[in-house]
Amino acid sequence: MNCEFCNSPSTQIYEVQLGSHRSGMQRCPVCLSCQSDPLFSESQVEDFYRTQYFSRQDWQVAKAKLAAADYFKKISRKVAPLKMNRALEIGSGYGFFTKLVLEQHPDCQMDVVEPSEDCRNFMKEHLPKIHSLNLTLDAVPEQSSYDAVFCFHTVEHFQRLGSFLESLKTRVRTGGRIFILTPNAASRSFRRLGIRWGWTCSQEHFQFLSIGIPDSFYRRHGFNLVMAKDTCPATIQFPSYWMAKLQGLKFHTRRLLSESSLIARMVSHLCDACVNQLLQNKSSSKLLVIEKVWASTFRFGQKDELFLILEKM
Numbered sequence: 001m002n003c004e005f006c007n008s009p010s011t012q013i014y015e016v017q018l019g020s021h022r023s024g025m026q027r028c029p030v031c032l033s034c035q036s037d038p039l040f041s042e043s044q045v046e047d048f049y050r051t052q053y054f055s056r057q058d059w060q061v062a063k064a065k066l067a068a069a070d071y072f073k074k075i076s077r078k079v080a081p082l083k084m085n086r087a088l089e090i091g092s093g094y095g096f097f098t099k100l101v102l103e104q105h106p107d108c109q110m111d112v113v114e115p116s117e118d119c120r121n122f123m124k125e126h127l128p129k130i131h132s133l134n135l136t137l138d139a140v141p142e143q144s145s146y147d148a149v150f151c152f153h154t155v156e157h158f159q160r161l162g163s164f165l166e167s168l169k170t171r172v173r174t175g176g177r178i179f180i181l182t183p184n185a186a187s188r189s190f191r192r193l194g195i196r197w198g199w200t201c202s203q204e205h206f207q208f209l210s211i212g213i214p215d216s217f218y219r220r221h222g223f224n225l226v227m228a229k230d231t232c233p234a235t236i237q238f239p240s241y242w243m244a245k246l247q248g249l250k251f252h253t254r255r256l257l258s259e260s261s262l263i264a265r266m267v268s269h270l271c272d273a274c275v276n277q278l279l280q281n282k283s284s285s286k287l288l289v290i291e292k293v294w295a296s297t298f299r300f301g302q303k304d305e306l307f308l309i310l311e312k313m
């Protein structure tokens with residue numbers, strides 16, 4: 001395939017999967033961004049996120065709350081001076097970030113898009129101030145009225161950034177801004193670890209953006225690039241060293257022994273169990289001591305997250 005952003009020929013770096021469907025993650029050698037090709041159908045993707053992606057668990061709720069505090073810390077200074085009458089959060093999860101925005105801008109009308117029913121029910125129950133809860137972006141009226149759109153750790157779940165920007169073009173007012181946080185395709189650890197990177201998540205992440213995407217790409221879709229910066233993710237989201245090792249072990253065992261062999265399946269189950277254990281420890285803030293030391297030692301200089309601000313032309 002050719003890169004959506006700079007049109008250079010890309011090469012496959014690993015296989016991605018959506019249920020029983022397979023595709024490949026392609027990396028552009030010029031702008032370093034990655035996108036899956038061939039495309040999964042829209043209905044396959046929608047079905048997956050509606051039915052399988054989220055199931056409410058206490059540790060997920062706790063993790064979402066900590067992540068939201070980090071997003072807010074990153075964007076609050078950029079958002080505080082904005083006049084915000086209407087804002088939209090896409091992929092709001094349990095709504096913790098939206099809650100923080102409403103505390104800073106109590107008069108702002110906040111709408112959210114969230115495919116998971118569990119999450120929407122949680123927001124209905126706990127966040128009555130949210131103006132509207134939408135299943136998809138298509139359900140949001142095209143009124144060119146949003147002053148700000150927030151989209152955190154969501155665009156990696158889409159397949160093409162261009163069509164996403166096209167659907168926002170008719171919903172954001174001229175001069176309105178989109179704030180995006182997403183895994184950084186150009187990060188050193190991703191380039192070094194490949195599929196073993198903590199954020200690869202080859203069954204749910206279908207594109208990774210980079211700082212090298214040319215301004216002309218954004219302009220073609222109606223937006224000016226205001227800022228592109230690589231930054232350090234929240235410790236809670238840090239692509240875990242141990243998780244990366246466990247995923248590597250799983251990957252290599254499967255490759256060496258064939259996926260169906262008894263030992264490969266046993267190793268795979270064991271790795272999954274350990275990863276779940278790690279995730280649960282992290283989310284209840286009882287991050288394993290060794291992980292915490294590791295993450296804070298390597299936090300500086302780690303630029304695994306990308307922060308983008310776009311402005312509607």
Ligand SMILES: [Zn+2]
Pocket residue numbers: 003004005006007008028029030031032033
């Ligand atoms: Zn490119």
